[in-house]
Amino acid sequence: MKRRRVLHPTLVGFLVSLAGLTELTVAAEPVPGTVVLEGFQANPARPRQRLLVVGDSTAVGTGASAPAQSLVGLIGRAHPDWMIRNLALDGAKLEDIAAQLRVGAESYDRLLILGGGNDVIRLSSLPQMREQLNTILSLAKQRSSTVVLMPAGNVGNAPFFFWPLSRWMTQRSRELHALAAQLAAVHEVSYVRLFKERAEDPFVAQAKLLHADDGIHPSDAGYALWLRELQAQAPGLF
Helix, strand or coil: CCCCCCCCHHHHHHHHHHHHHHHHHHCCCCCCCCCCCCCCCECCCCCCEEEEEEECHHHHCCCCCCHHHCHHHHHHHHCCCEEEEECCCCCCCHHHHHHHHCCCCCCECEEEEEECHHHHHCCCCHHHHHHHHHHHHHHHHHHECCEEEEECCCHHHCCCCCCCHHHHHHHHHHHHHHHHHHHHHHHCCEECCCCCCHHHCHHHHCHHHHECCCCCCECHHHHHHHHHHHHHHCCCCC
């Protein structure tokens, strides 16, 4: 009788994760199962502040139940007298965020940059990420004197990724945040560190609550946590 070969569970997990990574690498679309939103914007008659938001799906609010529950939506709810222009796009890499900053020439009181996760997942090299972040921050400083850089958290901790691919994604996320912190200091902009190691990450301890059903984006509660991090690390700005 011929014996059946059974794949080790670790190998199965790696192959499943690799298939998911391939899907995310070749397509700039939200993961199946997510709610696709348009980024939250606001245009009050007499705005007290003007905020420009650029970035990827985390700035659009993918994973939230409604635009008002996204990070940018929560900022808008906290500051109903702010004008908010949101140029973010699902699937945007750092080079796409740089292109967003080239749209128009208006100045803003505040500028929020949310991105980097797609470069982690879609395997941009460290030199590429350094070059694009330098470009982004240079362009951002031309549009606002108050710039906040807020890269995605530890992508490797997302339930979407199985070990050992999750470990690789964690290392790439760690490298992204090291670059972001370094270049934020060079360009004299604020930097919000969402990266946390697995043992201290609430997105691991409360994965079902803080992640959307796709297992990669924040949920309503996840974006609310991000807002608290933003307010704590960039005090007085949001």
